[in-house]
Amino acid sequence: MTIEDDVAAMIRRIQRRDQKPFKVVVNDLLRKGLVESSQQAEEHRHYSTPELSSGPCRFADLDNISEILAVAEREDYS
Numbered sequence: 001m002t003i004e005d006d007v008a009a010m011i012r013r014i015q016r017r018d019q020k021p022f023k024v025v026v027n028d029l030l031r032k033g034l035v036e037s038s039q040q041a042e043e044h045r046h047y048s049t050p051e052l053s054s055g056p057c058r059f060a061d062l063d064n065i066s067e068i069l070a071v072a073e074r075e076d077y078s
Contacts, residue, residue: 003011003026015025059068 011022011025011029014020014029015022018025020028058071061067
């Protein structure tokens with residue numbers, strides 16, 4: 001596995017701060033990331049959008065765009 005320079009620098013900062021070997025820090029971070037990723041995947045699986053009724057359609061003919069735009073723009077439509 002190749003660790004990119006910016007990631008290695010962050011790991012070294014944590015390593016110095018926590019006084020732990022590089023290998024331990026990498027494994028701890030991977031473990032945390034994998035657990036978090038798995039929890040997020042689980043949360044996404046159970047998400048659903050609630051149903052919402054907008055009521056009956058106000059227009060008899062949805063193909064009549066000029067009538068719909070007139071109502072949306074609050075114009076008198078004749």
